Amino acid sequence: MNLVSRVISCPHCGHNQHVHIDTSCGDQEYYDDCRVCCNPIHMTLLVNDANRTIQLFIDTDDEQLY
Secondary structure, three states, rough: OOEEEEEEEOOOOOEEEEEEEEHHHEEEEEEOOOOOOOOEEEEEEEOOOOOOOEEEEEOHHHHHHO
């Protein structure tokens, strides 16, 4: 398990909170509830092993483009 800790802002209420990301599973898409307003936060994790980088995108579920 390869955990990375990041601080994110809730897209609903703006509260900063720490999240722990497991990068060992590659690209992921999941939801986590805000610890303050309890609204779901949509997170998309992109892991680039070749460049040893990760990108974490945070949004509300209704901001996604189809």
